[in-house]
Structures are given as structure tokens and as C-alpha cells.
Amino acid sequence: xxxxxxxxxxxxxxxxxxxxxxxxxxxxxxxxxxxxxxxxxxxxxxxxxxxxxxxxxxxxxxxxxxxxxxxxxxxxxxxxxxxxxxxxxxxxxxxxxxxxxxxxxxxxxxxxxxxxxxxxxxxxxxxxxxxxxxxxxxxxxxxxxxxxxxxxxxxxxxxxxxxxxxxxxxxxxxxxxxxxxxxxxxxxxxxxxxxxxxxxxxxxxxxxxxxxxxxxxxxxxxxxxxxxxxxxxxxxxxxxxxxxxxxxxxxxxxxxxxxxxxxxxxxxxxxxxxxxxxxxxxxxxxxxxxxxxxxxxxxxxxxxxxxxxxxxxxxxxxxxxxxxxxxxxxxxxxxxxxxxxxxxxxxxxxxxxxxxxxxxxxxxxxxxxxxxxxxxxxxxxxxxxxxxxxxxxxxxxxxxxxxxx
Amino acid sequence: xxxxxxxxxxxxxxxxxxxxxxxxxxxxxxxxxxxxxxxxxxxxxxxxxxxxxxxxxxxxxxxxxxxxxxxxxxxxxxxxxxxxxxxxxxxxxxxxxxxxxxxxxxxxxxxxxxxxxxxxxxxxxxxxxxxxxxxxxxxxxxxxxxxxxxxxxxxxxxxxxxxxxxxxxxxxxxxxxxxxxxxxxxxxxxxxxxxxxxxxxxxxxxxxxxxxxxxxxxxxxxxxxxxxxxxxxxxxxxxxxxxxxxxxxxxxxxxxxxxxxxxxxxxxxxxxxxxxxxxxxxxxxxxxxxxxxxxxxxxxxxxxxxxxxxxxxxxxxxxxxxxxxxxxxxxxxxxxxxxxxxxxxxxxxxxxxxxxxxxxxxxxxxxxxxxxxxxxxxxxxxxxxxxxxxxxxxxxxxxxxxxxxxxxxxx
Ligand SMILES: Cc1cc2nc3c(=O)[nH]c(=O)nc-3n(C[C@H](O)[C@H](O)[C@H](O)COP(=O)(O)OP(=O)(O)OC[C@H]3O[C@@H](n4cnc5c(N)ncnc54)[C@H](O)[C@@H]3O)c2cc1C
Ligand code: SF4
Ligand code: SF4
Ligand code: SF4
Numbered sequence: 001x002x003x004x005x006x007x008x009x010x011x012x013x014x015x016x017x018x019x020x021x022x023x024x025x026x027x028x029x030x031x032x033x034x035x036x037x038x039x040x041x042x043x044x045x046x047x048x049x050x051x052x053x054x055x056x057x058x059x060x061x062x063x064x065x066x067x068x069x070x071x072x073x074x075x076x077x078x079x080x081x082x083x084x085x086x087x088x089x090x091x092x093x094x095x096x097x098x099x100x101x102x103x104x105x106x107x108x109x110x111x112x113x114x115x116x117x118x119x120x121x122x123x124x125x126x127x128x129x130x131x132x133x134x135x136x137x138x139x140x141x142x143x144x145x146x147x148x149x150x151x152x153x154x155x156x157x158x159x160x161x162x163x164x165x166x167x168x169x170x171x172x173x174x175x176x177x178x179x180x181x182x183x184x185x186x187x188x189x190x191x192x193x194x195x196x197x198x199x200x201x202x203x204x205x206x207x208x209x210x211x212x213x214x215x216x217x218x219x220x221x222x223x224x225x226x227x228x229x230x231x232x233x234x235x236x237x238x239x240x241x242x243x244x245x246x247x248x249x250x251x252x253x254x255x256x257x258x259x260x261x262x263x264x265x266x267x268x269x270x271x272x273x274x275x276x277x278x279x280x281x282x283x284x285x286x287x288x289x290x291x292x293x294x295x296x297x298x299x300x301x302x303x304x305x306x307x308x309x310x311x312x313x314x315x316x317x318x319x320x321x322x323x324x325x326x327x328x329x330x331x332x333x334x335x336x337x338x339x340x341x342x343x344x345x346x347x348x349x350x351x352x353x354x355x356x357x358x359x360x361x362x363x364x365x366x367x368x369x370x371x372x373x374x375x376x377x378x379x380x381x382x383x384x385x386x387x388x389x390x391x392x393x394x395x396x397x398x399x400x401x402x403x404x405x
Numbered sequence: 406x407x408x409x410x411x412x413x414x415x416x417x418x419x420x421x422x423x424x425x426x427x428x429x430x431x432x433x434x435x436x437x438x439x440x441x442x443x444x445x446x447x448x449x450x451x452x453x454x455x456x457x458x459x460x461x462x463x464x465x466x467x468x469x470x471x472x473x474x475x476x477x478x479x480x481x482x483x484x485x486x487x488x489x490x491x492x493x494x495x496x497x498x499x500x501x502x503x504x505x506x507x508x509x510x511x512x513x514x515x516x517x518x519x520x521x522x523x524x525x526x527x528x529x530x531x532x533x534x535x536x537x538x539x540x541x542x543x544x545x546x547x548x549x550x551x552x553x554x555x556x557x558x559x560x561x562x563x564x565x566x567x568x569x570x571x572x573x574x575x576x577x578x579x580x581x582x583x584x585x586x587x588x589x590x591x592x593x594x595x596x597x598x599x600x601x602x603x604x605x606x607x608x609x610x611x612x613x614x615x616x617x618x619x620x621x622x623x624x625x626x627x628x629x630x631x632x633x634x635x636x637x638x639x640x641x642x643x644x645x646x647x648x649x650x651x652x653x654x655x656x657x658x659x660x661x662x663x664x665x666x667x668x669x670x671x672x673x674x675x676x677x678x679x680x681x682x683x684x685x686x687x688x689x690x691x692x693x694x695x696x697x698x699x700x701x702x703x704x705x706x707x708x709x710x711x712x713x714x715x716x717x718x719x720x721x722x723x724x725x726x727x728x729x730x731x732x733x734x735x736x737x738x739x740x741x742x743x744x745x746x747x748x749x750x751x752x753x754x755x756x757x758x759x760x761x762x763x764x765x766x767x768x769x770x771x772x773x774x775x776x777x778x779x780x781x782x783x784x785x786x787x788x789x790x791x792x793x794x795x796x797x798x799x800x801x802x803x804x805x806x807x808x809x810x811x812x813x814x815x816x
Binding site for chain 2: 020022023024026027032033036040071072073074075076077249251252253270271273284285309310311312313314319331
């Protein structure tokens with residue numbers, strides 16, 4: 001019997017016939033560029049898929065980082081990255097390393113780490129501890145690890161008093177990283193939205209399951225997506241504003257295109273999700289964004305993460321940041337930072353991920369070695385740990401330019 | 406926030422975007438995927454063959470060509486516009502293409518044919534010397550020095566000798582993409598090993614022919630010329646094309662420098678219009694549709710190869726986005742049985758007035774929408790790769806559309 005999911009897989013699969021072997025995807029794949037271990041998107045995607053019946057015969061598939069660049073540039077609409085993700089899920093079904101199961105559970109990691117944050121952060125930065133983790137779980141000892149904050153977003157949210165709203169409502173979607181690890185970004189997002197006059201509603205929310213999906217744990221990922229969609233499906237018609245670009249992408253299209261989910265609640269939520277800068281840009285376009293920014297006399301590099309680029313909406317953060325007087329924002333022009341969710345954490349892929357990110361790291365250091373901007377958390381950790389620069393979400397700049405702190 | 410929306414990031418869309426943005430317009434460029442440039446030869450064709458005969462000087466033959474082909478896109482553009490557009494375009498490439506001397510260059514292909522083309526990178530200029538070394542690399546397929554040497558001896562009347570070198574771009578890789586070699590040759594260490602191999606292999610020939618892999622981000626060609634102390638020529642290969650990628654990168658960079666907002670990866674799937682005015686186009690983004698509006702729309706969607714024209718199993722041809730009327734679509738012999746003959750199918754396309762606004766073939770006087778311009782591969786009436794005219798059409802039509810819009814703005 002074919003389920004809805006199977007039928008959907010067939011749809012992504014069918015797009016392989018559109019491949020004209022033009023090699024455009026190959027010339028952009030950041031992994032293929034740095035390692036001969038990965039034969040590239042055209043081969044692993046549309047070409048090898050023809051020979052797959054169930055299990056993959058070609059294990060090099062696991063080196064695809066799922067960054068989505070190939071799908072983005074393919075002029076024929078071949079869903080290359082999606083084909084790869086689906087094939088990997090089948091390939092890893094019965095031999096999933098315990099490591100891939102652990103690092104996929106972001107919420108769990110956060111919950112465990114928050115109360116003991118200073119100790120956890122201290123322990124995780126100790127070489128012997130990291131060496132041990134590498135041996136045991138295969139997480140590379142130099143890979144960036146999230147730093148848990150000592151407060152969660154919810155604990156701040158409960159205590160804060162919102163100003164009186166002058167515009168409508170918005171729902172805030174912070175994701176699990178925004179709850180545990182990137183608390184400041186969540187707070188600043190809420191403060192900007194409230195400054196603009198919105199009434200911000202933040203329902204209790206779990207993880208979007210992206211890390212589970214990218215590690216091929218599709219069933220668990222679907223459970224997470226479903227639950228999250230239900231949690232966010234309040235206040236019908238209001239925009240859902242996300243400060244984690246990758247989680248937004250999961251709800252907007254990845255759950256549908258990779259996990260094959262067609263649930264109406266998910267669709268209702270997915271069509272309402274806006275990346276925060278995408279939202280601000282649309283306000284600017286309709287003349288509804290106050291432009292009395294305070295000048296910030298700085299030059300910074302901005303890196304648009306793959307998962308934002310794959311949403312096919314351009315680079316809204318860049319467009320919004322350019323409205324701030326004095327601020328010079330240089331587009332990194334880099335394809336990928338290398339981390340691709342949890343890819344660059346793994347010991348066998350750490351060196352590849354570093355090589356993938358090298359042009360970006362060089363650019364960041366060249367433009368401003370102290371500060372860079374990027375919209376997703378894992379990419380920020382990767383850039384920060386490889387350059388020594390502080391890396392913030394673009395909302396930090398907007399927050400500052402509005403004089404909010 | 407947008408003055409003009411450009412659809413399609415091929416040669417035509419990029420040209421139009423750069424021209425408008427450098428003139429002060431706010432441009433949003435929407436493109437589903439990359440355009441054809443990374444697959445192209447990385448040179449610019451204007452007119453290469455007329456009646457199967459190679460053309461020496463395209464602009465000398467242009468008026469005769471236009472007279473003989475009154476429905477050709479070049480007939481809607483004057484010879485002056487085409488030449489102004491081409492020389493403006495040359496400047497945009499920041500030295501990647503060298504200024505023309507009004508004649509076609511003849512450059513070797515990977516099959517050893519000499520192909521006419523108008524603008525070339527300095528690395529493809531074919532020197533006037535008698536003896537050539539043709540050097541292949543064991544790890545690169547589709548470049549066979551023996552075949553090239555033999556054919557060039559016949560077609561270009563020169564002396565050639567084939568050689569092979571054995572130097573993997575990356576350890577252990579036996580079949581590498583040209584991109585890997587180009588990236589490897591950006592690295593000075595690899596470049597010097599490459600030079601050593603060539604020096605140890607070839608004889609005292611006057612010039613060296615190599616596959617077009619000489620650096621993606623750096624000018625490995627100049628360094629190689631210096632090190633080998635004789636002219637080095639890049640030979641066009643099958644895609645992916647390094648010279649094409651260089652050109653594409655440069656044009657995208659130029660567009661961004663002028664502030665063009667590039668939205669890549671989503672398809673324009675619909676539009677709204679009043680009677681004769683496009684009010685917005687709809688971009689099918691992740692999760693939902695988003696409308697974009699601007700005063701004008703330039704549509705450079707390419708032809709069949711990029712999905713802007715589609716043909717069904719009954720042979721019915723349709724323009725996929727605006728459902729524009731097409732010229733040449735009603736013939737019964739759209740495809741002829743003779744492979745070497747021009748296929749009428751490829752002449753099917755959109756008809757425009759001299760400002761590049763779309764018109765109905767039945768009523769060619771009045772634009773269908775006064776703010777919709779069509780440029781590039783979508784235009785009817787050309788056998789692009791037989792005539793070697795597609796690049797010139799793309800550049801000149803895009804330039805002309807931009808001028809029409811800017812002219813309108815000025816008045
Ligand atoms: C096999 C072949 C060989 C050729 N050889 C030659 C040659 O030797 N010399 C020559 O001069 N010409 C040649 N041509 C013609 C060549 O296509 C043109 O020269 C030129 O590249 C056309 O450029 P363009 O910008 O119009 O289209 P393209 O380069 O095709 O770009 C079209 C762009 O529009 C985008 N697009 C299309 N529809 C939509 C939509 N609905 N929404 C968003 N984006 C959209 C596509 O993704 C693409 O990026 C050849 C063509 C083919 C097919
Ligand atoms: S870019 Fe698309 S059409 Fe071209 S080779 Fe890759 S998958 Fe095939
Ligand atoms: S998803 Fe990224 S890593 Fe995987 S094949 Fe595509 S471009 Fe390469
Ligand atoms: S992308 Fe965000 S919400 Fe999804 S798993 Fe990662 S941190 Fe959690």
C-alpha cells in the first residue's frame with residue numbers, strides 16, 4: 001500500500017526526469033568543490049536515484065550536506081537536495097549512528113543544558129571532554145557547540161511587560177534554539193515587533209524537527225512538525241514571525257517537500273510564516289516601517305544561510321539592513337558556512353565542513369574580524385567558532401538602530 | 406521600491422538589469438534558476454554564419470542579413486543599436502572579454518573545429534603562429550588532444566602535435582570536472598606543478614592549446630603564458646564551461662554592485678493586469694505566493710530550454726507565463742526529419758515592436774501591454790545556434806528594452 005508520504009516521495013523523484021545533465025548544480029555544490037569523496041548533486045541525485053530501489057547502493061550520498069544549493073540553481077526544477085534527503089532517510093533507516101539520534105534532539109539538549117549552563121558550557125569547552133565525546137559519539141572535538149544561556153526565553157517572556165499595542169497581532173515563533181540557546185535574539189525580535197506597535201503572542205512551542213529530518217529520522221521529524229503546527233495555529237490570519245530562518249523554512253516548505261506532509265494545519269501555518277526580516281521588508285515596501293533609524297557607523301559582513309536562500313525570497317535581511325544609515329553591509333557571497341545543521345559536527349565531516357566554510361571565514365575576517373551577521377543559529381556558531389568574530393542575527397542591528405538597547 | 410521587474414537571469418535578463426540599475430533604477434531580478442551562461446562557450450556571438458558561410462565582419466554583413474531576414478530579431482533592432490549594446494556590454498565584463506576589432510575571431514572547439522565568434526576572452530585569441538602543442542589531461546574527459554590536433558591540422562591549416570599529461574586535480578580522482586581543475590589552478594602550487602608537467606612533456610611548438618580550465622577566480626592564463634613563454638589558448642569544452650561561469654559570475658557581481666535585488670530559486674507563475682498594463686507578477690516562493698510590482702516588466706525567460714516556451718505532444722507551442730501570442734507556431738512542419746537543417750520550431754517565439762514591447766503578430770502596431778518588454782531567447786525568428794546570433798540578440802534586445810524604459814522615464 002502506498003501512503004500519502006510515499007506518493008509524495010514519488011513526486012520529488014519524478015522531477016529527476018527533468019534533468020538535462022547541464023551540470024549547473026555541480027558547479028555550485030559546496031561539498032563537491034572541496035572533497036573527492038562526494039561525486040556531486042547530478043550524480044548522487046537524479047542520476048543515482050534511477051538505480052535506487054529501496055536501499056541506496058552508493059554510500060557517498062551521506063556526504064551531501066542537504067544545503068539545498070543545487071535545487072536553488074537548477075534551471076529545470078529538479079528537486080535534487082530533496083531526492084538526496086529522502087534517499088538518505090531510507091539508507092540510514094536501520095543503521096543510524098547513536099550520535100545522529102542525539103544531536104538531532106535539539107530541545108532535549110537545551111533542556112538538559114540550561115539549568116547547568118555554566119557547567120555545561122565549561123565542560124564542553126574542555127579538550128579532554130570533547131575528545132571523549134568524539135570517541136564516544138563521533139562529534140568532532142573542535143566542532144562548534146551551542147552555548148546554553150542561563151535563562152530561557154520563556155522565563156524572560158513571563159516577566160516582561162509589553163507596551164500598549166498600536167497595530168495588530170503577530171505570533172512569535174522562536175524555535176527551540178530561540179528558547180534555550182539564542183535567547184537574546186528572541187528577546188530583541190519581540191522588542192522590535194513591540195516597538196513597531198504589534199501585540200506579540202507567543203504560544204508554547206516545541207522543536208520543528210529539522211535536525212531529525214536532516215539526519216534522516218523522518219518519522220520523529222513528522223511528529224515534531226505536526227505538534228508544532230498545532231501549537232502555532234492560533235490567531236488565524238495573523239502572520240507568524242520567525243527569528244530562526246531555518247525553522248521557518250521547515251514549516252514553509254521542507255516539511256512538505258522533504259517529509260511529504262500535506263496536513264492542512266501545517267499548510268495553514270506554513271503560509272503564514274514570515275522570516276522576521278522578510279516581514280520588516282514587506283512593511284518597508286508598503287511604507288509601514290519607521291525609517292528613523294539611528295546611524296550605526298560600521299562595516300559588517302552578512303551571510304545568508306542556505307536554508308534562507310532556499311526559500312527563494314532573495315535576501316530580505318540585506319535589503320532591510322541597507323536602510324540603516326552609516327551601516328555598510330557586505331554580502332558574503334559565500335554558498336555555505338559548512339555546518340549545514342548538524343553535518344559539520346560529525347567527526348568524519350568536520351574537515352569537509354571547515355573547507356566548505358573557508359571562503360566565508362576569510363571574507364568575515366577581511367570585512368570585520370569582530371562582528372558578522374547571519375540569520376540562523378547553527379551557522380552563527382560555526383562562523384563564530386571558526387573566525388573568532390561575534391556573529392549576531394541581523395535583528396540585533398535593527399534593534400540597536402531603533403535605539404532599543 | 407522597484408522600478409522595473411526583470412524575469413530571468415540569463416544573458417538577456419542580466420544585461421537589462423545592469424543597464425537599468427546603472428542608470429539609477431531600482432531593479433528586482435526574479436529567476437527560477439541560473440540562466441544559460443554557465444553552459445555557454447563564454448564568448449559572445451553576434452553573427453557567425455550566413456547561408457552556411459562563416460562571417461568575417463558581422464556588422465558589414467548586418468544590413469544584408471536583415472534585408473534577407475525581415476522577421477529576425479535583428480530586424481527590429483538597428484545595426485547601430487546592436488553595436489552600441491555590444492560595446493557597452495564589453496565594458497561590463499571588466500576585461501573578461503576584450504574589445505572587438507569589428508571582426509569575428511575564429512576559435513578552436515574541443516572537436517578541433519574553428520568556430521566564429523565576436524567577443525572573446527584574451528585567453529582564447531588564436532595566435533598567428535605555425536606550430537601548436539595540444540595538451541590533454543588524463544583526468545579530464547571530453548578533451549582528446551589527438552582528435553583536436555588532427556582536425557585542426559585540416560580545418561585551420563596549422564601544424565599540431567597532441568600530448569597528454571597526467572596530473573590529478575585532487576589526489577586519487579580519475580575523472581574530474583573542469584571546475585575542479587579551474588579551482589586547483591587558482592592555487593599557485595598546483596599551477597606551478599601544472600607548468601612543470603607541461604614543460605617536461607611538450608616540444609618547442611610556438612603555442613599551446615589547453616582545455617578551458619585556466620582558473621575560476623584568478624587569471625591562471627596570464628601566469629601560464631608567462632611561465633611557458635609562448636601564447637597559451639583556452640579551448641572551449643562541453644559544459645560546465647569555465648569561461649561561461651566566469652562571465653556569469655562577473656555579470657551577477659556587476660548587477661549586485663549596482664544594487665539589483667536578485668531573487669533566485671522561485672518561479673514566476675502568474676500575473677495580474679488591467680487591460681493593457683501588467684500590475685504585478687506572482688512569485689511562487691517557499692510556502693506561498695508573493696506578488697512583486699514595478700512600473701515595468703522585462704521578460705527574459707529564454708526559450709524551450711529554460712521552460713519559457715513549451716510544446717505539447719500535439720505540437721502545440723505555448724508561452725508559459727503570460728500566454729503571449731506566438732509567431733511561427735502554426736506550421737505543421739515544426740520539426741523536419743533532417744538533423745542538419747534548421748528546425749522551424751526554434752524560430753517560434755514572441756514578436757515585439759522596436760521598443761521591445763510585445764505585440765500580436767496579427768496586430769503588430771499596438772503593444773499588448775504597454776509596460777511588458779520581451780528580450781533574449783523568447784524572441785521569434787532566429788536560428789540562434791546555426792547563425793551564432795543568440796548572444797547578440799540577447800544583449801541588444803535587453804539593452805534596447807532598457808533604453809525604451811529609460812527614455813520613457815526621461816520624457
Ligand atoms: C543547445 C543550445 C545551443 C545554443 N548555442 C548557441 C550558440 O552557439 N550561440 C548563441 O549565440 N546562442 C546559442 N543558443 C541560444 C542561447 O539560448 C542564447 O544565446 C542566450 O543564452 C539566451 O539568453 P536568455 O537570457 O534569453 O535565456 P536563458 O539564458 O535561457 O535564461 C532564461 C532564464 O529565465 C529563467 N526563467 C524562465 N522562466 C521563468 C519564470 N517563469 N520565472 C522565473 N524565471 C524564469 C530561467 O530560469 C533562466 O534563468 C543556444 C541555445 C541552445 C538551447
Ligand atoms: S542543474 Fe538540474 S538539470 Fe542541470 S544537471 Fe543538475 S539536476 Fe540536472
Ligand atoms: S544539497 Fe548541497 S551538498 Fe547536497 S548535493 Fe546539493 S549542493 Fe551539494
Ligand atoms: S531548526 Fe530551530 S526549531 Fe528546528 S531543530 Fe533546529 S533549533 Fe530547533
